[in-house]
Amino acid sequence: MQNYRKLNVWQSSHSFILDVYSVTKAFPSDERYGLISQLRRACASVSTNIAEGSMRSSPAAFAFFLEIAASSATECDCQLLIARDLGYLSVEEYTSLVTDLTSIRRRLARLRSEVLRAANRQSAPRKPQSKNQ
Numbered sequence: 001m002q003n004y005r006k007l008n009v010w011q012s013s014h015s016f017i018l019d020v021y022s023v024t025k026a027f028p029s030d031e032r033y034g035l036i037s038q039l040r041r042a043c044a045s046v047s048t049n050i051a052e053g054s055m056r057s058s059p060a061a062f063a064f065f066l067e068i069a070a071s072s073a074t075e076c077d078c079q080l081l082i083a084r085d086l087g088y089l090s091v092e093e094y095t096s097l098v099t100d101l102t103s104i105r106r107r108l109a110r111l112r113s114e115v116l117r118a119a120n121r122q123s124a125p126r127k128p129q130s131k132n133q
Helices: 006-023 029-054 059-085 091-123
Strands: none
Touching: 006 029, 006 059, 006 091, 029 059, 029 091, 059 091
16 A cells, blocks of 8 residues: 555654664563563564555555554553563653653554545445436
């Protein structure tokens, strides 16, 4: 349908995952297969689902993948809170990441609404034109 790399929300989510990879390098090594792995996968899922959905053949399918991306963003939010509460993230790091994530979630919701409106326009029955026109 469209080039996902041109979507502002994808660009932000890509930047976000790079930030998450950077901060998780400082997490304890015993979290490598736990919180680090789970957090990185959930955050990567946001941009990955945007990309995958952008190539689906219908707006409704794209909207479904945007919903999955938003769900993954919520998973990231929860895991960031855990990391903060365990002392793996400073309050400043946590606040910065959550602020970015909140913006991404809002933009995902807006894009999903736009895509669903387009899907509804495509599926709406057309009125037959009068023979007098």
